[in-house]
Amino acid sequence: MTALELEQSADPRGATPLRDLVRRHPTLAAALACAFSFTAFWIAQRLAHVTMIDLMVYRAEGWTARNGEDLYDMVATSAHLPNTYPPFAALLFTPLTLLGVPAMRTLATAGNLLLLVSVVHLSLRLVGRPLRLPRPAATLALSALLVWCEPVWTTLRYGQINLLLAALVLWDLTRKDTHRWAGIGIGIAAGIKLTPALFAVFLALAGLVSAGRRVRAGAGARAAWNPWLWQAAVAIAAFLGTALLGALALPRDSHRFWTEIVFAADRVGEVEITANQSLRGALGRLLHTHDPGAAWIVVAGLTAAAGLALATWSLLRGERAWAAVACAATALLVSPVSWSHHWVWIVPMLILLGSEALRRTGAAARRWWATTAATGVLFCSFALWWVPHRWGHHEELHQNGIQMLLSGGYQLAGLALLALASARLRRLTKRHRRGVGGSGKPSLPRTEAVSPHDTGTNPDSPAQAVANE
Numbered sequence: 001m002t003a004l005e006l007e008q009s010a011d012p013r014g015a016t017p018l019r020d021l022v023r024r025h026p027t028l029a030a031a032l033a034c035a036f037s038f039t040a041f042w043i044a045q046r047l048a049h050v051t052m053i054d055l056m057v058y059r060a061e062g063w064t065a066r067n068g069e070d071l072y073d074m075v076a077t078s079a080h081l082p083n084t085y086p087p088f089a090a091l092l093f094t095p096l097t098l099l100g101v102p103a104m105r106t107l108a109t110a111g112n113l114l115l116l117v118s119v120v121h122l123s124l125r126l127v128g129r130p131l132r133l134p135r136p137a138a139t140l141a142l143s144a145l146l147v148w149c150e151p152v153w154t155t156l157r158y159g160q161i162n163l164l165l166a167a168l169v170l171w172d173l174t175r176k177d178t179h180r181w182a183g184i185g186i187g188i189a190a191g192i193k194l195t196p197a198l199f200a201v202f203l204a205l206a207g208l209v210s211a212g213r214r215v216r217a218g219a220g221a222r223a224a225w226n227p228w229l230w231q232a233a234v235a236i237a238a239f240l241g242t243a244l245l246g247a248l249a250l251p252r253d254s255h256r257f258w259t260e261i262v263f264a265a266d267r268v269g270e271v272e273i274t275a276n277q278s279l280r281g282a283l284g285r286l287l288h289t290h291d292p293g294a295a296w297i298v299v300a301g302l303t304a305a306a307g308l309a310l311a312t313w314s315l316l317r318g319e320r321a322w323a324a325v326a327c328a329a330t331a332l333l334v335s336p337v338s339w340s341h342h343w344v345w346i347v348p349m350l351i352l353l354g355s356e357a358l359r360r361t362g363a364a365a366r367r368w369w370a371t372t373a374a375t376g377v378l379f380c381s382f383a384l385w386w387v388p389h390r391w392g393h394h395e396e397l398h399q400n401g402i403q404m405l406l407s408g409g410y411q412l413a414g415l416a417l418l419a420l421a422s423a424r425l426r427r428l429t430k431r432h433r434r435g436v437g438g439s440g441k442p443s444l445p446r447t448e449a450v451s452p453h454d455t456g457t458n459p460d461s462p463a464q465a466v467a468n469e
Contacts, residue, residue: 026133030140037144038113045109045156052105055096055159057081059104062093071253072261079391084261084268087246087253088191108159115163116152116347117143122170123348127321127355146347149379154341162344165189166328169196170348172235173324177227186231187238191246194262195342197239198331202308202323204232206315228315265336266291272396274389277410278338279303285404288397300334303415307333310421317428325349326421329414343410346379349417371420378409 022029060076061083071090075082083090096104121139124130130138146152155162168185175182183203189196207229214224247254261267269276271291272284279299283292307330314323328345332338353375357368387403388395399407 026137027140030137030144034117034140034144037147041113041147041153041156042109045153048157050157051077052108052157052159053077053079053081055105055108056101057083058089058093058159058161059096059101061085061090062095062097065090065250065253066094066097071250072256082267085193086191086243086257087250088242089193090253091246091249092192105159109156112156112159112163113147115167116147118167119163119170119344119347120146120351122167122174123351125174126170126324126348127352129351129355129358142351146350149344149346149376150382150384151341151343151346151379153382154339155344158341160341161192162341165193165196166344166347169199169328170324172231173199173320177231181234182227183231183234184238187235187240188242190235190239191242195331195335195338197235198308199324199327200232200235200239202311202315202327203228203235205308205312206323207232209312209316268337270391270394271337272394273391274384274387274396274407275339276337277332277340277343277384277408278335279333279411280336281338282404282408282411285396285399285407290394290397303418304330304334306330306422307418310418310425313425314421317425319425321348321352321355322421322424325352326418329417333411333414338410340384340410343379346375350376350379375413378413383409 018029057076060074061071064071064074064083065087071083071087099107117139120143121135124135124138124142129135151162154160168189172182172185183200186196186199186203190200207226210226210228211224214226215221243254243258246257271280272289273281274285276284280292280296283296283299284290287295307326311323311327311330314320314326325345325348328348332342332345335342350372353368353372357365357372360368383406387399387407389407396407405412
């Protein structure tokens with residue numbers, strides 16, 4: 001049984017030893033299920049002879065930084081992979097050089113599994129779940145299932161750092177906005193890999209809109225300063241701190257990265273390959289070209305504007321979880337390259353969709369459960385790998401329509417999530433306006449009344465108006 005199923009119902013049937021264990025000791029039962037699933041996962045990865053090739057690149061980066069060699073002329077492994085991360089990341093990877101390869105791989109796998117549990121826990125906290133089941137039980141039960149998603153599998157297969165970045169961002173977004181250090185996780189994540197910087201942009205936009213509303217309401221300039229602006233400022237300061245640390249430790253490499261490497265979008269590999277689950281990759285396959293050029297710039301620009309607007313609007317309406325996943329989907333879609341393992345954000349996305357299903361009854365609940373199940377099947381099916389995809393053979397340039405759909409599933413899911421967030425917010429706005437116009441009194445709190453300090457589910461927020469749709 002999943003944690004969501006356990007939360008939904010009490011079992012009216014006769015007791016069995018397993019059912020009795022789940023009912024009386026849900027956390028213990030979930031821990032056993034998680035241990036079994038993680039063990040099976042570990043065995044499956046070893047039987048698949050995973051190379052953890054990206055982890056080997058990280059180790060090579062650490063060696064290069066440690067020995068004072070050129071960080072961006074370095075290539076590692078038999079695939080001759082280059083370094084694409086900021087110099088600060090190489091400093092973090094230096095301790096990997098103190099370990100033997102077998103020990104490093106073991107610790108990386110164990111660490112990523114613990115990070116998955118952390119991401120699930122933070123995602124549940126973001127959506128305000130569970131309501132009755134102990135959160136450790138829900139966390140462990142869901143971790144046992146979500147470890148089999150393709151992005152999570154591939155993250156551990158390559159020894160990637162995607163779960164660490166997601167955990168840093170979610171750690172910030174689940175803290176009180178008034179916390180002094182809220183934003184530092186986003187800044188550090190952006191210092192390791194640039195894509196999470198979009199979360200700082202979205203927080204700054206929400207803060208500016210909130211400040212404008214306060215000024216128009218007659219508040220002074222000092223009162224316009226708000227926690228979202230503070231979080232964005234802290235994130236920017238933390239990011240600049242990582243850049244400064246990299247510049248002090250590796251000045252030559254830092255200068256080259258920020259003046260050259262950061263603009264070399266094609267450095268990481270072929271644009272059109274199936275593993276690239278960004279809009280740029282999808283357009284490359286659709287247009288049968290290595291470089292979508294202006295088409296990608298236009299599409300990415302429009303998607304970024306729409307996605308950031310949705311994330312900002314969601315946060316202003318007190319919908320923090322929807323704001324977070326909308327921003328994450330936007331970042332994944334508009335990035336020049338988003339490998340399939342970057343989509344570990346499917347973990348909070350699925351938890352949010354399941355949470356929406358739990359809030360409803362009847363046909364509405366069935367629709368949300370169907371959406372959750374379809375999304376889960378997509379990300380657990382490994383369908384993008386069903387098409388020809390040999391590295392260096394450019395087979396993706398010759399895909400037919402069915403193959404394009406299979407290799408574009410993640411992009412379609414990301415766009416569908418943004419469309420769902422938009423439809424949901426429009427419905428909230430219409431309900432709010434009808435409530436104001438129909439009785440002379442607002443049936444829902446005004447947007448400005450939604451506290452920006454609330455990180456959980458607010459039962460009085462406008463979001464509850466659609467709880468039974």
